[in-house]
Amino acid sequence: MNQPLMVTAAQKAGPTVTTLVGGLVLLVLLALPLLSLLPADSPFQVSAYTLTLVGKILCYAIVALALDLVWGYAGRLSLGHGLFFALGGYAMGMYLMRQASGDELPAFMTFLSWTELPWYWVGTQHFWWAMCLVVLAPGLLALVFGFFAFRSRIKGVYFSIMTQALTFAGMLLFFRNETGFGGNNGFTNFRSILGFGITEPGTRAALFFATVLLLVVSLFLGWKLARSKFGRVLTALRDAENRLMFCGYDPRGFKLFVWVLSAVLCGLAGALYVPQVGIINPGEMSPTNSIEAAVWVALGGRGTLIGPLLGAGVVNGMKSWFTVAFPEYWLFFLGALFIIVTLYLPKGVIGLLKKKADQ
Amino acid sequence: MLEPILDPNKDAGSSRDAISFGQRVEPGLNTRHGTILTLEDISVSFDGFKALNNLNLYIGVGELRCIIGPNGAGKTTMMDVITGKTRPSEGQAWFGETLDLRQMSEVQIAQAGIGRKFQKPTVFEALSVFENLELAQKTDKSVWASLRATLSGEQKDRIGEVLHTIRLSGSAHRPAGLLSHGQKQFLEIGMLLVQDPQLLLLDEPVAGMTDAETEFTAELFKSLAGKHSLMVVEHDMGFVGSIADHVTVLHQGSVLAEGSLEQVQADERVIEVYLGR
């Protein structure tokens, strides 16, 4: 790893090109929800399906960015980010369930013969508290796990395996009917959010806007971090943790900060994902999902800010095309992608472009 | 080039306030008896193998001490003990008169003013030379400070000064990973300088350097001594001869001989250890 990963390929390729492409993409993203509001017979109308699909991919892009902060910059590969994503999603999902059921218990609870709301769901009928949970649940879990993991300097593959086991344990917990998380089916059949119908084109457009906003904010945050001394300490930590300690830095605080930040970003992405897609179930916590996020980052180029977004977009775009056109071959393709990226694209697509630009 | 941190002739209490460039100094380093590092009866064992065996070592304030010894004598383990990486199973380790090194974490020890250069040069390869020095520079190293940190003009000047000293001004913005082996050694020494420690531990600092570079390093160390305390582990006897007035020979985890280079070279036991029977 001899290249300074701090410098994004975009910066190398020239700021004008980046600004142009970035601006164009942002413009398209902002135009999409507006176009979706056009009448159905208009030639420019964007279907609800397309809007949902792009919104979903944007949520994944935020996850990829969050994962990149801990993997690409701090050098800790988390295979458990799906858990944080799902926790945010579940907090939002419960709010939506309460919206749908009014003063009654949510439908799934009556169905699973619950008589009263368990303590952890108290207050979820209020939007503001649900939003607090979206941040707190993944944030606190990350804080506790990270505190212990970083204290004992669990690193490298050990850290990855631990995080994978964590999300696996979470999945088992949420699968159970008696834990109050809706079991196998999770939360679905949402009706409204803040009083607006969840399937209304206006609501969809607003949620989409919110997702774009979150993405832009995360990107800005990531950019600020990467440019700060904090970002340089993270890179130093990734490459020579011992040296950093002998320089007088306590690596634990740095790791914990970026780890919790990353988890919270994932939680927020999950909270925006659920109302758009209309369902959250424990499958989101399966280790497969989290490790798939790693390949988005690896494909795009870790240690860069644009790479993960690119990777998430490309892989998920391919996925939705494959699963319609050749569902049998998607796993072959995904598997091959994992292998090719690790063997031939250690720095991802961005690294490849950067190399091209350098020549 | 460097302003004095400690003047051994003065009372330790008053001189430390006059640290250069407005940097903080850790209060409470008491060197009243002129000893900056005290190792007493240190033993370390790895699964029954005694890497250090009742080691006693005292480094004076401003002293430049060379440590020599055959492979496996325990030189690196001793440095690990001082920097908190390895905990001794027995014995006492004091920094100054009051800081118990056994109770401190690696980070605390580094912040208290012990700097270390590894045997294999380790620099932050993905960062530029300038950024390496920036990270090492003595300042508030907490998470919050790092989030908001900007370099003051003074700090930039200081880094520039050190860059000049280690002759890397021209490569300030190159990634450290692209430096040659000798340049990395210098960069690491530079990182120690900006860290402004009171005790420097240097593990084979001239390995892989050209003769000219070695000579220059010797000059550098000699200029540092007096203001800082230095402990240099080295195999290159020419280098040791050019810098050290006081040499300690380690063998099988304890001190075999101590004195000037000529004295220890004349010592029967030292000859035996180095040449065999």
Add this chain to the structure above:
Amino acid sequence: MPTALYRVIVALLLLLPLAVHADDARDFAAANNSQQATLLQSWAAQPAPARVELINSLQQGQLTVDGQTKTLRLNNRLRGLIDTALASHQLLASDPKLRLSAAQHLQKSASPAQLSFLDRQLAGETDSDVHTALSLALANLQLVDPDPAVRLAAVRLLGETGEPLARTRLETLLQPGVETDATVHTAAETSLSQVKRKLMIGDLLGQAFSGLSLGSILLLAALGLAITFGLLGVINMAHGEMLMLGAYSTYCVQLLFQRFAPGAIEFYPLLALPVAFFVTAAVGMVLERTIIRHLYGRPLETLLATWGISLILIQLVRVLFGAQNVEVANPAWLSGGLQVLPNLVLPYNRLVIIVFALAVVVLTWLLLNKTRLGLNVRAVTQNRNMAACCGVPTGRVDMLAFGLGSGIAGLGGVALSQVGNVGPDLGQGYIIDSFLVVVLGGVGQLAGTVYAAFGLGIANKILEPQIGAVLGKILILGLIILFIQKRPQGLFALKGRVID
């Protein structure tokens, strides 16, 4: 065969007309459903040896009247009655094993009409096991006897057994309003606590055994991983799929035996072992040479690449064998179990797997510590460059070590196929647990892997009944994280100077 029993049988034979078989069959054929039920009940109450064949064929759903065989349509009630009648008849058999199983069946299903018959049989029974079983069956019936003295005796008798059935019977008796006699009621309470204590011992032993069994399975799953991770530093996420391939190899071997050597099908697992070993070892070696070789020293990359491999292998198996589970049957010598206590049966397949797992560990240890290959592997692990300088073909050693790790997983797959479902996702369920074993056990230490596997297995099974399987798993994960705080290098790790 006891002479008393002989006498009874001879007397019965003399009393009954010789054509009893033909008549019974005709009666049965002529009767409607409820008459058939009555008929069966009366047969159960007064069994005749000549009727055994008839009832046997009834159980198969066949009835032969005057040389003509027709197929019967039986409902569940009739089926149950036939089974009871058959058990009743089997009590007359000469084989004590048959009598024992019959008596055990009757413990659950005997009806009060059989009381006098059972009483007579008990008097003539000499085999002690059968005697106990029979007295229990009788005691069950006597609980509803109008005479309190008989009930008291029955209750006491039940108290001396450790049968789960005795507990339910006693509990029914102790329900309010069932037992009116105070003495019997008190005795029943004493007996119930006696039974419960005996059952608890059995339960605890059972938990310990299932812990050992889970541990042996974890060990088989994790051992190969410990080799590839510990010796080569490769995080093989496709390791679970090697288990899966091993299980599918077993399935294929079973199919081949069914087609070409149905007579020897009992022994297919024995052939499946080498087949699975070589198949998975070959797959492992090919993967090592083509992909993993390029990733040494980059553990996170091997993790991702091998995950990709695992996705491909899973999908490949789905395409070839279908997404459904395939059926791998236990051969006769692996089915059934060893009855240690009334509520503790040690299944043969699990016993064999425990022994097998230990044997694999011993073989692996011998291979690594006593052979040239093992020496080479250890040399490469410790200092690759130095080993290469000494003329160790490092590339080949890597390949063989990876093949060995995969092959052991294949052996594990054979074992897994005997205790669980075989499907394309088989490996996914084991990979996380096996990694935890390796992490806990410490890298490159066979002993650590063994202790960690059994430790985790037993901890899992002890926690499971207390707090449920899921919470147990989560708790164990928490404990492992805490444990790693204390010993970051696992249970067994060599200490030494940290090299930077």
